[in-house]
Amino acid sequence: MRRNLGWPGSLRRGVLLVLASGAAGVHTRRSRKVHEPVATEIRQGLAAVRANPLLAQLMVAAMAGYLAMGPMTVLLPKLAATQLGLSELQRGYFLGTLALSLIAGGIVALVLARRAHHGRAILAGTVLAGLLLAALGSAHSPAVAVVLLCGVGIAGGFALSLIVAGIQSHAPEALRGRVVSMYTIISQVVPAASGVIAGALVQGLGVGVALLACGSALALAMLVNAGWMGALRRHRG
Numbered sequence: 001m002r003r004n005l006g007w008p009g010s011l012r013r014g015v016l017l018v019l020a021s022g023a024a025g026v027h028t029r030r031s032r033k034v035h036e037p038v039a040t041e042i043r044q045g046l047a048a049v050r051a052n053p054l055l056a057q058l059m060v061a062a063m064a065g066y067l068a069m070g071p072m073t074v075l076l077p078k079l080a081a082t083q084l085g086l087s088e089l090q091r092g093y094f095l096g097t098l099a100l101s102l103i104a105g106g107i108v109a110l111v112l113a114r115r116a117h118h119g120r121a122i123l124a125g126t127v128l129a130g131l132l133l134a135a136l137g138s139a140h141s142p143a144v145a146v147v148l149l150c151g152v153g154i155a156g157g158f159a160l161s162l163i164v165a166g167i168q169s170h171a172p173e174a175l176r177g178r179v180v181s182m183y184t185i186i187s188q189v190v191p192a193a194s195g196v197i198a199g200a201l202v203q204g205l206g207v208g209v210a211l212l213a214c215g216s217a218l219a220l221a222m223l224v225n226a227g228w229m230g231a232l233r234r235h236r237g
Helices: 008-022 038-051 055-065 068-084 088-112 117-138 142-168 171-205 207-228 230-234
Strands: none
Touching: 038 055, 038 171, 055 088, 055 142, 055 171, 055 207, 055 230, 068 088, 068 117, 068 142, 068 171, 068 207, 117 142, 117 207, 117 230, 142 171, 142 207, 171 207, 207 230
16 A cells, blocks of 8 residues: 655656756856847848758758648548548547657658758658648548558658758758747747638538649749749758
């Protein structure tokens, strides 16, 4: 039988955390960097991105890649319920497929990082994700929909993983945190905005047409971007 120490749970956890931190022997040191006003640091980060064509084009590629996230968040539950006729539990499994596929795409990027041409892989992966997302709108079989969704997740996860790696490796060391924070903002704002647009599309056109429109727009956007993104096309990783 366990003996209760009589302390509140939160207090016990806090004491254990302090003890564990001390036992780990982790030493920290204060940064000597002098921070400037927030507006100045933001301007410096933006200037660093503008000064590096590859970094700027990776940011634009990230915006295009995250255009698919909002529509998938809004449209996939609707697709599963209406067009595929899945139960609530089956819908959960179906949506969970996307998360696993994104992870698988990241693993593929890790395995192929040394052999793949990063720029072309980013462009091809994003275009492929858009085309598969468009095809998902016409799927009426759960098995076909799962295969297409896996393809979207793997292709998108592969491209986004290479984008993140490129941003981190090409950002100036002194400004890396600010540059990566811009990517983080993109990953939050773009899906939210595209989700609003997807909601309007599904309201007026239905889920199938909405997925077709969103996927086609993503593929077309990256094909157009590939025409002027010379630095990204040459980016080998």
